Amino acid sequence: MARPRKLQEDLRIYQVNIRLTETEKLKADEQAEMAGLSVANWLRTAAFSKKTLQVKVSPMHRTYYRQLVGIGSNVNQLARKINQNQYPKIYQQLLDVKSLLIKINEIFQE
Helix, strand or coil: CCCCCCCHHHCCCCCCCCCCCHHHHHHHHHHHHHHCCCHHHHHHHHHHCCCCCCCCCCHHHHHHHHHHHHHHHHHHHHHHHHHCCCHHHHHHHHHHHHHHHHHHHHHHHC
16 A cells, blocks of 8 residues: 655645854754754754754663662662661661762763
8 A cells, every 4th residue: 555645735845955064064963863853854843843852862871860760769768767767777778879879970970
């Protein structure tokens, strides 16, 4: 089965050529890649859309965010135990969480 034809008003039949400097081209490429779009689609969206383009998060940063969420959950559990006067039992866990947070901070500082 063939793909249905687009309506005449939906066809992109006009072409606009622009010239960019090397810096502008690199910036357009970078922005388009961060938005997960082609340069043409990024430029079209940036020109005609009132909303700001959403930057997609890289898989590496997504992994870091998941780890931070897990650490935050652990910190909440530890705080709860501290508030229940179970502090001596969890002192080592607090030190482990502290060392993990220091390592993550060092990674983001690089």
